[in-house]
Amino acid sequence: MDGVFGQSPPADSSQWNPTPWKRGGRVEEGLRLLAETFYNAVLCHVPIRTLRMAWLRASGARLGPDSAVFWGTTVFNARDLCVGARSVISFRCVLDARGGLVLGEDVVVASDVQIITGGHDINAPDFRPFFRPVHVGDRVWLAS
Numbered sequence: 001m002d003g004v005f006g007q008s009p010p011a012d013s014s015q016w017n018p019t020p021w022k023r024g025g026r027v028e029e030g031l032r033l034l035a036e037t038f039y040n041a042v043l044c045h046v047p048i049r050t051l052r053m054a055w056l057r058a059s060g061a062r063l064g065p066d067s068a069v070f071w072g073t074t075v076f077n078a079r080d081l082c083v084g085a086r087s088v089i090s091f092r093c094v095l096d097a098r099g100g101l102v103l104g105e106d107v108v109v110a111s112d113v114q115i116i117t118g119g120h121d122i123n124a125p126d127f128r129p130f131f132r133p134v135h136v137g138d139r140v141w142l143a144s
Contacts, residue, residue, distance in 0.1 A: 049070070
């Protein structure tokens with residue numbers, strides 16, 4: 001199972017962090033989750049794109065020039081989200097970047113698309129989560 005952006009877990013799986021997006025201390029991580037919850041519950045529904053884009057950038061997202069995230073789009077772990085130039089994420093999408101999510105240049109993600117970077121190991125007795133990076137190339141259109 002891969003971690004953030006292709007980092008493999010150690011051979012001793014007891015040392016592997018199944019939540020790769022948790023990188024800071026408890027207070028730092030708590031504040032990050034609070035900010036993420038505020039964005040997803042309130043700010044993503046505000047019809048001011050520049051405000052949403054500024055919040056995502058302040059949260060660590062790398063957003064290319066002339067890219068856009070339309071309102072109603074939920075983002076998990078913005079600091080591992082990279083959106084290329086001139087790419088558009090339409091209304092009510094879900095971008096789960098907990099495993100790392102890279103969208104190339106000139107990408108269109110149509111409304112209501114969900115990109116999920118993780119799952120659960122159905123063969124593990126504890127049903128533990130796993131995350132893998134998702135890379136979408138240039139000039140791609142994703143629709144649901």
